[in-house]
Structure formats: C-alpha cells, structure tokens
Amino acid sequence: MAQIAESGGGDHGKGKKRAKKGSTHVDMTPMVDLAFLLLTFFVLTSTFSKPKVMPLNYPAKITEPGKKPPKVNNAATFILSGDKVYFYRNEFYPKSKPGPNGPTELEEANFGSGENSVRKLLASWNEYVIKNKVALDKQLDKKQIADTTYERKLNDLTVKREAVKVLIKTDDKALCKSFIDLVDELKIASVGVIAPTDLSPGEKELLKEKN
Amino acid sequence: MPKIKMPKGTPSIDMTPMVDLAFLLVTFFMLTASFRNAEPVTVETPSSISDKIIPENVLMVTLDKDGRVFFNLSDAEARKEMLNKMLQKYKIGLSEEKVEEFSFMSTFGCNMQELPAYMNTEAAKRASFPTQGIPTDSTKNELLDWLSFAAVAAGNTGRTAFEEAKLKGAEPKMEDFKPKFILRVDSKTLYKDAQVVIDVFRELNLNNLNFVTSAEAIPVN
Numbered sequence: 001m002a003q004i005a006e007s008g009g010g011d012h013g014k015g016k017k018r019a020k021k022g023s024t025h026v027d028m029t030p031m032v033d034l035a036f037l038l039l040t041f042f043v044l045t046s047t048f049s050k051p052k053v054m055p056l057n058y059p060a061k062i063t064e065p066g067k068k069p070p071k072v073n074n075a076a077t078f079i080l081s082g083d084k085v086y087f088y089r090n091e092f093y094p095k096s097k098p099g100p101n102g103p104t105e106l107e108e109a110n111f112g113s114g115e116n117s118v119r120k121l122l123a124s125w126n127e128y129v130i131k132n133k134v135a136l137d138k139q140l141d142k143k144q145i146a147d148t149t150y151e152r153k154l155n156d157l158t159v160k161r162e163a164v165k166v167l168i169k170t171d172d173k174a175l176c177k178s179f180i181d182l183v184d185e186l187k188i189a190s191v192g193v194i195a196p197t198d199l200s201p202g203e204k205e206l207l208k209e210k211n
Numbered sequence: 212m213p214k215i216k217m218p219k220g221t222p223s224i225d226m227t228p229m230v231d232l233a234f235l236l237v238t239f240f241m242l243t244a245s246f247r248n249a250e251p252v253t254v255e256t257p258s259s260i261s262d263k264i265i266p267e268n269v270l271m272v273t274l275d276k277d278g279r280v281f282f283n284l285s286d287a288e289a290r291k292e293m294l295n296k297m298l299q300k301y302k303i304g305l306s307e308e309k310v311e312e313f314s315f316m317s318t319f320g321c322n323m324q325e326l327p328a329y330m331n332t333e334a335a336k337r338a339s340f341p342t343q344g345i346p347t348d349s350t351k352n353e354l355l356d357w358l359s360f361a362a363v364a365a366g367n368t369g370r371t372a373f374e375e376a377k378l379k380g381a382e383p384k385m386e387d388f389k390p391k392f393i394l395r396v397d398s399k400t401l402y403k404d405a406q407v408v409i410d411v412f413r414e415l416n417l418n419n420l421n422f423v424t425s426a427e428a429i430p431v432n
Contacts, residue, residue, distance in 0.1 A: 028226065032226065032230050043236075043240060046240055046243065046244035050264050051256065052259070052262060052426050053393060053421035054259045055261075055263065057419050057420075058413055060418055172403050176396040176399075177257045177398035178402075180396075180398075184259040184427075
C-alpha cells in the first residue's frame, strides 16, 4: 500500500496534456508509526528537571596560629554521628567547669516532624526570625519593598541577638545525607548563620558516652 | 421493526490532526531534550527544598559512596587551559588530539600517572576504568592543583564571556559569569570524606560551596 496511487496514465501523445486526475493518497501509516515511536522515546528519556543546588558558606580557614573562632551568642550546636543527631544549646561547659546550668549534656533529636524533631526545635528557637520573616514576606508580596531590600533585611534579622546561630559538628561516622538534611532543616527554619566546624575533645567524650 | 443496516466498506477516519499533534510533540521533545554526558559514576544525591537551578559556569567535584573523588569543569576552553597547566606541572605528555578530546569530556577521575592510559581507553569503557579517583592526600594533593588551575581558567573564560555580553549591548551582571563551586555527594558518602574535599576548597579560599540536591516539596508548617 505504500505507494502513490496512480490512476489512468493512458493518453499518450494525442491531444492536450492534462494534469493527472484522481486521488493522490499517500499511505501515512509507517510515518505515523515512526512518529509515535520517536515521541515515546523522547517522552521517556527526556529529563525536565535540572538538578538543584543548595548554597552553603563555609567559614574561612583560620590561617593565623592561635587565633580562635569568634564567640557566638544564642548558639545551638548539632552533632551528627552515624544516622543520629544530638544537640545542645549555648556554650559548651565540660564537667570539670560547669556553667550556670551545670555541665553540658547532649540530647537526641530526629529528622521527623513530630516530638523532639529538629524542625520543631528550630521553629521554637528561631521564632523571632520566622515571625519577622512572615511580615517581610507580606511586604514583598505587596511590592512594598524591593527584592534587594528584602534580602538585606532578612540578612539583618538572622544575625541579630534573638536569632539562633547553628554550629554543625560531625564525627567520623556521619553520612552526607544527614548533613544535607540538617542544613535543609536550617534553611526551612530560616537560620542564616550556619557554621560547620570540628568537634572539640570535650564533645567527643560526651559523644562516646552516648554511643 | 426494520433491521438496522450496517454500513459496508472500510470506515475511514481522518488522522491528519492526530498526526499533526504527534509531530508537534516529537519536535517539542526533540528540541527540549538535553542529553546527559556519560558519567563515570552514578551518584544518588540527597534532597533539599532548595529551588536554585545549577548554574552554567561550574567547577564540580563529585564524591561517590566509597569516597572516590571525580572532577568536572563545564567550560571546554577552560578545560584545555587547565589540562595543559597540569601536564606541564606533572611533566606528562599527551597528544594534541587527546587534549582536544579531553576538553569535550565531562566528569573524570584518575591520578596524573593514569591519565594517558585513561585518555587512551575507548570512551565507552572509561566508566569502568579501574581508578581510585583523584588523590587528595596532603602529601600528593592533585585535587588542589586541578582546582586551583581550574578556578583561574574558568575565571578567565567567565570574564571573556562577560565582556562579550557587554559588547552585545546587554547589561550583564559579573556575578552570573563567575565560576561556581559545586559539590556533588552521594547520600551514603561519609561526611569526613566530603570534608577532605571541602578543606581543599577552603585551602584555596573558596568558601561559597553549593551542594547538588534533588528537589523536595517545601513542608507546609
């Protein structure tokens, strides 16, 4: 069937040459088959979503020997170990030198959304920023402030005294997945100051007791 | 009651609109599809709520779940410059063709001694090339060299692209043309392995890193 159907073709020589009449139907079935085959192929192989990236700024390396990292107010420290996540608030007080509330103890959290989850904890610690962010979001929606102003104001919020600053420490067994999950939770809770740092010897000891 | 007569002959349906649509879709998918380059490693990235799309001019370090390090620089011109500097530094010879081929490859991972053998392997078989990845030990930190040459080369090509865009009359932002530093880790990679690579970045004073993640819905309170 895949040919151009011809009809007539009789009148040689004699008389005027006439354009051929009759149907010029082309059988399109194979072409359509191929078109659908290609369509299926491209639908199944194409990937629309380009991978996304999550920015994270690391603190600059301390080059001068003996220089200590700056003190942080209203800090929270998360310690990742294997698939577990521990935390403590404020400064670290070893057993030999307990602070106003006694020595620091590690508490365990989880990545769910229920009781004692990182999300709930952060939402309560960082309430000040989250509340103010809602107001800023509204202003941005109504176009009362420009994008750049919004970003600057948000940035100012996250470095204020009331905003929580987070230190992330990991041990040798921590997986990248829990690290990324934690940073993700911090972004959800609009924590602006995130600093991945190394474990101190005191924290290592506490971690050993936990495991 | 009279009998219902079935029409005889072949029923013909006009398929033209369907075929039109089919071809329209084929054309659309053909034009929008972007094919991925063959990657020597498969990496399952963790997910996050971030919706920032991966930028154009990137230096990407990939870590597989065993902690092997792979490297990719997106810009072909910069790749060539980087490779030539590396060959010079490690005093390794590579033919002009192979250098040209290298500039159009994507992610690679092997030490400098293995590089000529790696380049002589057929393109399809490179994925199974036995290698420990790019060395990052403090005594023989090849990744540091790759990164420092790549950052300079990508910075140069970025600047050229910026100047070109400026000549065309647009008002480009320099920020868009600067090379970005991307880290692609597997969910199961140990963080201490990633930390080695992060420390190399920090050594070069490149502190703004980006982690590749797959998209995830933003939780509603």
